[in-house]
Amino acid sequence: MSRTNASGGPGGMPDATSAVDFSRRTLAAQAMGKVDPATRAVVMPLHVATTFIRDPDNGYSSGFSYARPDNATVREAEAVLAMLEGAEAGAMLFGSGMAAATAVFGALEPGDHVVAGTVMYWALKRWLREEMPRRGIAVDFVGTDDLDALRGAVRPGATKLVWIETPGNPLWTVTDIAAAAEIAHAAGARLAVDSTAASPFHTRPLALGADLVMHSATKILNGHSDVVAGVLAGATADPFWGRIGGIRAGSGGILGPFEAYLLMRSLRTFHLRAAAQSAGAGRLAGRLQGHPHVARVLYPGLPDDPGHAVAARQMRDGFGFMLSIRVAGGEPAAIGTAARVRLWKRATSLGGVESLIEHRASVEGPGSPCPPDLLRLSTGIEDTDDLFHDLDAALRGAHAG
Numbered sequence: 001m002s003r004t005n006a007s008g009g010p011g012g013m014p015d016a017t018s019a020v021d022f023s024r025r026t027l028a029a030q031a032m033g034k035v036d037p038a039t040r041a042v043v044m045p046l047h048v049a050t051t052f053i054r055d056p057d058n059g060y061s062s063g064f065s066y067a068r069p070d071n072a073t074v075r076e077a078e079a080v081l082a083m084l085e086g087a088e089a090g091a092m093l094f095g096s097g098m099a100a101a102t103a104v105f106g107a108l109e110p111g112d113h114v115v116a117g118t119v120m121y122w123a124l125k126r127w128l129r130e131e132m133p134r135r136g137i138a139v140d141f142v143g144t145d146d147l148d149a150l151r152g153a154v155r156p157g158a159t160k161l162v163w164i165e166t167p168g169n170p171l172w173t174v175t176d177i178a179a180a181a182e183i184a185h186a187a188g189a190r191l192a193v194d195s196t197a198a199s200p201f202h203t204r205p206l207a208l209g210a211d212l213v214m215h216s217a218t219k220i221l222n223g224h225s226d227v228v229a230g231v232l233a234g235a236t237a238d239p240f241w242g243r244i245g246g247i248r249a250g251s252g253g254i255l256g257p258f259e260a261y262l263l264m265r266s267l268r269t270f271h272l273r274a275a276a277q278s279a280g281a282g283r284l285a286g287r288l289q290g291h292p293h294v295a296r297v298l299y300p301g302l303p304d305d306p307g308h309a310v311a312a313r314q315m316r317d318g319f320g321f322m323l324s325i326r327v328a329g330g331e332p333a334a335i336g337t338a339a340r341v342r343l344w345k346r347a348t349s350l351g352g353v354e355s356l357i358e359h360r361a362s363v364e365g366p367g368s369p370c371p372p373d374l375l376r377l378s379t380g381i382e383d384t385d386d387l388f389h390d391l392d393a394a395l396r397g398a399h400a401g
């Protein structure tokens, strides 16, 4: 695990330790080492106030005036997230991943051009298709795992944002972040990465040249399927970053303090969960690859996966908790398998400690790149043998009829 200077980030370790470099895991486990000054509590209090007392001279020396633009509990979780991503500009929490993503697109100007990936979070793709034309912004979708296609899609001077998702949901195609950053920058565009599936455990896009990182913190960052949240982390506190902040403050898109508190609690165990879930996904991918009723396993950790070489370069300590399988026997066998699982939870979303299975094509509908025989698997922290045997029985049951 790489090391970071604790004194650099917002809300860093207290003075006594600030000269020492701690690993990200250490800083996250101790929530940046913050202690409540009033009580010496090792857990910071939950700040719920919506308004704050003005100084006699009418100023706000605490830095807080009203809760829509800012909240102390949100700031604490943001400090951990900024540290995890190595984000110089810091991190901003939103009420959902979609709120975070749409704030980035909202900061563009009419006439700007956007390039986004064909394989990406379905609801965001639909939003881009519906909303961007109404704002005078053209979006082209290309397979960003193909760098020549990406190079051909950017329009120097006109393209202002390249949006990639890697690994890309639900096919887990891998885009080369460093190469995409070079292509975007050469055209005068920013590179934003939806890194939800990689998480900062495996990949730090800003260190690879990206300008912005987005996560649905609803997923493995919170990891307990009980908070909807989104986060942006920025490389540079430039006017574009400032404009995103203005959009959040103006639209009231900030995460609520209770959710921020739960997320903070989750971030303390993030490294343990991410390590276990990724190791479990890797074991499952290997065992499913040889299964008689599985036509193909989609997981960048497999040596013969088309994205493996790039993933091996830009992901560390594993390849993530998400994989998909293409079921032999087509769509009926895939739906039949999902119908028969007893341990896997048949539900949307991903990244929680409980394993989830979903037939994505029926969720995404026409126009989706997702094949109809695909089942998406989100690996939790359960025993891999239990997960495998449950899926194996369901696959066999669906095949038999």
Ligand SMILES: *Cc1c(COP(=O)(O)O)cnc(C)c1O
Binding pocket: 096, 097, 098, 099, 121, 124, 165, 169, 194, 196, 197, 215, 216, 217, 218, 219, 228, 229, 230, 350
């Ligand atoms: C879930 C998800 C989103 C959207 O996040 P919400 O928190 O549900 O708004 C965006 N991108 C990816 C990859 C996701 O999995």
